[in-house]
Amino acid sequence: MPLDPSLFAALAGLGVAPPAEAEDPEEQRKRAYDYECAVYPRLGPPGPELPVREHVVPVEGYPDAPVRLYYPDEPGAGTGLPVCLFFFGGAWRQGGVHHPGVAAQCALRAARAGVVVAAVSYALAPEHPFPAAVEQAYAVLGWLVREAGRLGVDRTRIAVAGQSSGGNIAAALTLVNRDRAGYPLASQILEVPALDLTSGHLDLDAVELTDEQRAGLARVVAQYVPREQDRRDPRASPLLAERFDGLPPAYVFTAEIDPLRGDGEAYAAALAGAGVPVAALRLVGQTHESGVYERVSATARVAQAAIADALRALHS
Amino acid sequence: MPDYVALARAAGCEAAVLEWLAANEEIAAGLPDLRAADWPRRRRAARELADVLATRFTLPGPAGCVVTEHRVPVRSGEVTVLRYHPPGDDRPRPAHLSVHGGGFIGGDVHEVINDRLLRRRAVDSGFDIFDIDYRLAPEHPFPAGLEDCVDVLGWLAASAAELGIDAGRLGVGGASAGGNLAALAAVHLRDAGGPPLDHQVLEVPAASLYLDRDGSFREHGVLADFGDFAEIRAAYLGADPAPGPAAPAEVRDLAGLPPALVLTAECDPLRDCGEAYAARLAAAGVPVETWRAPRQVHGSAGITATSPIAREWQDRVSGFLRARRTAATVH
Numbered sequence: 067m068p069l070d071p072s073l074f075a076a077l078a079g080l081g082v083a084p085p086a087e088a089e090d091p092e093e094q095r096k097r098a099y100d101y102e103c104a105v106y107p108r109l110g111p112p113g114p115e116l117p118v119r120e121h122v123v124p125v126e127g128y129p130d131a132p133v134r135l136y137y138p139d140e141p142g143a144g145t146g147l148p149v150c151l152f153f154f155g156g157a158w159r160q161g162g163v164h165h166p167g168v169a170a171q172c173a174l175r176a177a178r179a180g181v182v183v184a185a186v187s188y189a190l191a192p193e194h195p196f197p198a199a200v201e202q203a204y205a206v207l208g209w210l211v212r213e214a215g216r217l218g219v220d221r222t223r224i225a226v227a228g229q230s231s232g233g234n235i236a237a238a239l240t241l242v243n244r245d246r247a248g249y250p251l252a253s254q255i256l257e258v259p260a261l262d263l264t265s266g267h268l269d270l271d272a273v274e275l276t277d278e279q280r281a282g283l284a285r286v287v288a289q290y291v292p293r294e295q296d297r298r299d300p301r302a303s304p305l306l307a308e309r310f311d312g313l314p315p316a317y318v319f320t321a322e323i324d325p326l327r328g329d330g331e332a333y334a335a336a337l338a339g340a341g342v343p344v345a346a347l348r349l350v351g352q353t354h355e356s357g358v359y360e361r362v363s364a365t366a367r368v369a370q371a372a373i374a375d376a377l378r379a380l381h382s
Numbered sequence: 383m384p385d386y387v388a389l390a391r392a393a394g395c396e397a398a399v400l401e402w403l404a405a406n407e408e409i410a411a412g413l414p415d416l417r418a419a420d421w422p423r424r425r426r427a428a429r430e431l432a433d434v435l436a437t438r439f440t441l442p443g444p445a446g447c448v449v450t451e452h453r454v455p456v457r458s459g460e461v462t463v464l465r466y467h468p469p470g471d472d473r474p475r476p477a478h479l480s481v482h483g484g485g486f487i488g489g490d491v492h493e494v495i496n497d498r499l500l501r502r503r504a505v506d507s508g509f510d511i512f513d514i515d516y517r518l519a520p521e522h523p524f525p526a527g528l529e530d531c532v533d534v535l536g537w538l539a540a541s542a543a544e545l546g547i548d549a550g551r552l553g554v555g556g557a558s559a560g561g562n563l564a565a566l567a568a569v570h571l572r573d574a575g576g577p578p579l580d581h582q583v584l585e586v587p588a589a590s591l592y593l594d595r596d597g598s599f600r601e602h603g604v605l606a607d608f609g610d611f612a613e614i615r616a617a618y619l620g621a622d623p624a625p626g627p628a629a630p631a632e633v634r635d636l637a638g639l640p641p642a643l644v645l646t647a648e649c650d651p652l653r654d655c656g657e658a659y660a661a662r663l664a665a666a667g668v669p670v671e672t673w674r675a676p677r678q679v680h681g682s683a684g685i686t687a688t689s690p691i692a693r694e695w696q697d698r699v700s701g702f703l704r705a706r707r708t709a710a711t712v713h
Contacts, residue, residue, distance in 0.1 A: 124448055124450050125450070126450045126451055126452050126453075126465075127452075127453075204451075205450070205451060208449070208451055208492070209449070211492075212449055212497050215442050216445055246462060247490075247492040248426065248429070248490075248492065249492065250430075
């Protein structure tokens, strides 16, 4: 189906065009932030005011990772709530918990599911290329497990989640964890994830890409993983892992009008083939970004309800 | 299956030990993979058992200890090392390499019990403690794990400035199989002729792989949860055992080894081999402190939430390390 008509109308009425790409990384981040500030309040719901706690996790060999924990209620001693480790999207080079959409979604999910959402401010490319973000993610997971008691979270009820590039990091984290510490992970929630940085699984039937868009995708990947041979590393391209057994049950969301639907759906198939429980949903009529635009899209509301439900399942 | 709890009660074990053994049995009954032929599956089940037990029976470690994970190059590739860095600005820190137990075939640094005990130990002693994820048998038989320990000690010494630790105040320690590896690593470093280690802490060490003649083995052999000792030995040594001593008891010359703390448990089949090694160290002129913990079994030194004797055990190790901070370095 073509673009969701209510979404189309809302986007057409914004009167703000997505910014042009900037050469300078800081300028690029500023443009992305300004754009989200301009459009998110009109497309997505605000998040509730929740108690938050800021932490900084030391990471060996890479920058320390700031983590913001959103609590559904004021944390008390011995609460032991389930926790969702969350990685925001932004092409590995922009985004963060200061973005209104990211902050709102973290708070919404914490409140809707009664879980703690731990949002990781991983280091961005090009200043901090692969595998900095994945190693930070792994260090934060270890920290979350080790400090669980003090953080008021339950070390046996941990989900990992991420959007787009954040979905890439979340999936890579489950692989690294399986092969190293082996902490029990209850589930993984991947929203429009990028899972093959060699472009081998892009679904070009999803949308007509212009040459400029293709070049843009290639630049994003080259900034995050400059060395071409590294793009075959499963920490960069989880779809190229040798094995998929022993990974946590997965919820994979793809958008119909997004070439990355090929990545997400191939990953769902690979996990299922290895015996991992998988729920895979393609959001028809939606784009790469629109899965969180609950104010203007019924499909987005259904998708976010499904994610909240997946997080609530951590309680059982 | 023998009734371990009844046997331990008959042996006079502390009530907290009986409670822990009973919980061990109850949880193990729900984990059929503990007997799986596939080693990774067996280890996952053993880890689950250990983590559930530690969550219940081991006091959480104190806050403020920063834990980081390092990938350390060794001759075989890379091993993981967790660093426990207690609060304080003093540099360089004395350092201690901790080698976990698990019968050479199991155990890993990410277990809950290691986190809880080593946090406490780091904070109480003021040492930076490094916990090594050495390679396990039977996939990696002797001397793979030992080589990893020796290599990581070399890495610690070589990277001392970068890590902010004192290469002249570097020691090693371990429990059970880890005690075996720690003691042998100290022997290897002595024989390599480099700077001597500062200390060795051997807790219920597997100082020998042949226990049949030991009174403690005949008396308490059934009480250890490590299963069939001959099977472990076969898994560790492999079909074609590598040359060189695979246990401290097989090392002939003990002169010049670092000052030692040797802790044994009264109702542990490994008690006698540990105490015999301590006596041989002392006879060779090595300063040795020993303690036989009353009414304890193999592994019960970790039940700090319920046992005052386990807490005393942990305090003795931290106290020994604290004393090493100011001890003369020449030995």
